[in-house]
Amino acid sequence: MTIKLALPLSGPEFGSYSKNDVLWLLKNLSQYNLEGELEEREKDIQSGKRHYSETLPIEYQPDEAYVNLFKNSLRETNVKLARAVAKVAEKIIKIFPEQITLISLARAGVPAGILLKRYINQYYPERDVIHYAISIVRGRGIDENALRFILKERTWQTWAFVDGWSGKGAIQKELKSALKKFFPSIYTSNSFISDLFVLADPGSCTPYYGTREDFLIPSACLNSTVSGLVSRTVLNSLIEANDYHGAKFYKNLKETDVSNYFIDEITKFFKQSQASPTSLPTWEGWEQVTDLAQEFNTTxxxxxxxxxxxxxxxxxxxxxxxxxxxxxxxxxxxxELLAKARGVQVSFRHLTGYSCIGVIKNLRSEVD
Structure with missing residues (x-):
């Protein structure tokens, strides 16, 4: 059976980014009420009653102090982040000599993909570059319909998968597993790159990174209001066989949207730079997380x-x-500001590679 795939979504009909910045391969679920109360949602996820991708968290609306902190962090890290973008973009330019297909993982990867596209357009205007945003879900894989659509438009030899940063490397593992399943015959080809291109790789998970320093990428401070007013992606019973994974467009948050402001502020500080030598991943982040899971008796x-x-x-x-x-x-x-506001315990200890680590509360005992 031939699957008929929808055309990509784009702003202003879906999201606040322009069509030139990103094409969303997602199903618009804006009309549905998918948000759940935080603690009940967490219990459902931890008990296995629902997968995290089936519902959405309620969008956190920051107060004025927190928004000012976002703006201050943007001023403090704009040059560092612009250099990370330049470093990754220069690597992409060297790897892909003609066409470039940026495939960002929605939604944290989307601002990174837009910045990379802006850099390439600015310094290499002769390059044929396009940017798609698609969904990948931990434990359920990548949106194969989205891959099928891109494969009709662009040869796989031009694909570069983009995310904002690495944590412990779970999404890197998920991506490799999903692509091996989707492309079993070409997965081992020297022309196929299944590693992520990220602006920051504190977990040492990929050879394609802007920095391995665990600094604050300001787009991590907020949710949809720095990601084109698009929710995180959804994979539930609303998604049929010929659909892409879904997401919502939060038009009601337009007044607090800083998505394009963030992109424009970093773009001001672009400078061409030579890509420094690539070091191989050590996966030291995964090792540290494994040790902490044992220490805290969790997963x-x-x-x-x-x-x-x-x-x-x-x-x-x-x-x-x-x-x-x-x-x-x-x-x-x-x-520290968010932890204080939520009454969360903060402990200080020296970490390998990371500036901080969050531990999710185990609610299984309450569920069981």
Whole structure:
């Protein structure tokens, strides 16, 4: 049976980014009420009653102090982040000599993909570059319909998968497993790259990174209001065989949207740079997370390392505790602010590679 695939979504009909910045290979679920109360949603996820992709967390609406912290962090890290974008973009330019197909993993990967596309368009205007956003779900794989659509439009030799940062490397593992399943005959080809291109790789999971420093990428501070007003992706009974994974467009948050402001501010600081020598991944982040899971008598999935992942724990999960490296507190101001607001315990200890680590509260005993 031939599957008829929908055309990509784009702003302003879906999301606040322009069509030139990103094409969303998603199903619009804006009309559905998919958000659940935080603690009940967490219990359902941990008990196995529902997969995390079946519902959405309620979008956190920051107060003025937190928004000001986002803007301050943007001023403090704009040059560092622009250099990371330049480094990754220069690597992409060298690997893909003609066409470039950026495939960002929605939604944290989308701002990174847009920045990479903006850089390439600015410094290499002769390159044929296009940017798609698709969904990947931990434990359920990648959106194969989205891959089928891209495969009709662009040869697989031009594909570069993009995310904002690495945590412990779970999505990197998920991506490799999903692509091996989808492309069994060409997965081992020297022309096929299944590693992620990320702006920050504190977990040392990929050879294609802008930096391995675990600093605050300001887009991690917020949710949809720095990601084109698009929710995280959804995979539930609303998604039929010929659909892409779904997401919502939060038009009602337009007044607080800083998505394009963030992109424009980083773009101002682009400078061409030579890509430094690539070092091989060590996966030291995964090893540290494994040790912490044993120490706290929990599972690896409940340990979320790095500034970006720790922020997510505080914004949309039930945190148990936060670990912060005392030598890297310049990158964790917003973490400490959020933890204080939510009454979450903060402990200071030296960490390998990461500035901070979030631990999700185990609610299984309450469920059981």
């Amino acid at each position: 690896i999935n409940m340990i979320k390392p790095g500034v970006g992942e720790t922020t997510r724990v505080l914004l949309r999960r039930i945190p148990d505790k936060i670990l912060i490296d005392p030598d890297k507190r310049q990158y964790t101001k917003h973490i």
